[in-house]
Amino acid sequence: MSLNIKPKEVTAIINSLLGGVVPKIGVQHITVGRSAEVDAFLHALEDVKNGHSIVKFWIGDFGSGKSFMMHLLNTVALKQKFVVSNADFTPDNRLYSTDGKAVVLYSAIMDNIAIQTKPEGGALPTLLDKWIEQIMINTAQENGISPTEIRNEQYIELIQRNILKTVNEVTEVGAFDFAHVIMKYYEGFIKHDELLRRNALKWLKGEYKTKTEAKQDLGVREIINDLNYYDMLKNFTKLFVSIGYSGFMINLDEAINLYKIATAAMREKNYEKILSIYNDCFQGKVSNLFINFAGTGEFLENPRRGLFSYQALKSRLETNKFENLAVRDFAQPVIRLMPLNNNEIFVLLKKLKAVFELNYNITIDVNDEDVRLFMEELYNKPGAHEFLTPREVIRDFLNVLSIIRQNPGVNKQQLFGDIQVKDERPNETLLADIEEL
Incomplete structure (x- = not known):
């Protein structure tokens, strides 16, 4: 069997799969039986490129290939010039919280940002540098300054004005602080001040814990927190599109950890956040954003703890009643991953x-x-x-x-x-019930 595959991808595939995890790169080379799902996904990407936003739920049993599918979607989206990111829900992060767990999820998303030239993540600085380069080139052209001369420190204020103008055009909430931090990043970029550049990245990735520390380092009044992180994701989506990317795709795996949240009130708040994101995307309140959730059937359908326990989500996510194993509807929000034959x-x-x-x-x-x-x-x-x-x-x-x-x-x-078959599935219902006691 002839494979056109890079050595780095080969090693990543073998080492990852032997370790029981999905490789971050190269999954397209070992994909089988998902052509219909990928075709539907490509159509959805086209809609998002054209300014729409979409939320999808990829549902399958433990070990059925949900994480594999998320990485395959990444590969497809990167080729369509999307900025992509992956993050897993864990007991320490979630969509809604009052104790820092939501901003931890945001930080993971920002850490894992990838583009086609950096598919393994860590691409946020590259994107910011590219955007700043564009602004410097545009500013140089508008003012009759050579591309080399525009890098002189004497033009810092001129560039900063254009940064502020551009950021104001692409942001809705938190524009002042967002723009101020990006100007600080630019200042560090021009002056080769790595500490200032790192501090700006730290703020943009939601890693400042106190406003006092952020004000001391960057002179800003606010930090990214549990309440405003989603607005920042929307700001970054617009920023990425302004650079020339098709949109921003975020994959959120291991959604069973939302199902496992012990208190019903906190679990409902997280489901309420999913509903808010869902409504934003499908009502046209946000553009060029594609969010994928991956979880088990229990996470979706359990009437006491799953998404279906929240009536507003149940009404939106129930399966098309005309769908069956032979006739599938991949346009609906929920896509069930059938076992490979x-x-x-x-x-x-x-x-x-x-x-x-x-x-x-x-x-x-x-x-x-x-x-x-x-x-x-x-x-x-x-x-x-x-x-x-x-x-x-x-x-x-x-x-x-x-x-x-x-x-x-x-x-x-x-x-x-000599091979033995063991039940490696977690007893999700039992674990959740124990946590609630």
Whole structure:
């Protein structure tokens, strides 16, 4: 199997999957069985490029490929010139809080910002530098100054005025402080003052804990906090579009952690925030923003703790009643990720073998019949029908290849027979009930 894949992607795929996590890059090379979802996603991206905003919920069982899908969406969106970011919900971050947990989520989003030339994240400084370069070039042209001369410190105030003007055009809430901090970033950029530049980035990423500290370092009155972080995300969306990007896509995975919030009142506040974002996007109150949530069916449908416990969300997210396994509707807000069938798993394992061989520059003595035998052994194990997920199949297969690579004479059939199937799914309902007691 011939693969046009970069060595860096090869290593990322193998190391990540052996470690039980989804690789940040290269997932498109091992994707199978998701063409309809990707096609629908491409159409949605076109809408967002044209100024609309969209929220999608990607729902699937534990290990069904939700995180994989999020990374695939990233790859597709980056090629469409979107700025993208990923963040996981955890017990320490959420959409709504009064104790700093929401701004922690914001900081994770800003840390993980990626563009096509920096797909692994950390691209915010690159984007700011690019935007400032554009403003300097435009200012130089407007005032008859050479592109080289405009970098002199004598023109700092002239550039800062244009920064303020441009930021005011693309921001709605918190424009003054937002613009002031970006001007400080520019000042650090021109004067090669790395401390000032880092402090400006620290503010923009929501990492200042007190207003006093921010005022001392940057001379601003406010900081990004639990209450205003969403407004800042909207500001950045407009800023990215003004630079020339198609929009801003944010993927929020592990949404089951919202379901697990212990107190019903706080859980409802988080669902209320999802509703607010949903309404903003579909009512046209925000442009060029695409937000994806990934979670389990329990997170969506549980009538006591899931999104369906919040009636306003339930009415918006219920499945199209005309949809079935044969006839899908990918235009609706909720997209359910169906399990891969045996043929798709077979193709996936063959692709993984090819990537594995590229990574180690070796030919593994495993043919198509061996792959089928591996699958047959695995799927006939006790509990396989109930517990087995693509995640375990992939990990077991790569572990087998690893053993064969290092022990070429090993008995493959015996190796396949030694594999055991375990229930690795978390008992989400039980965990949540315990936390609520």
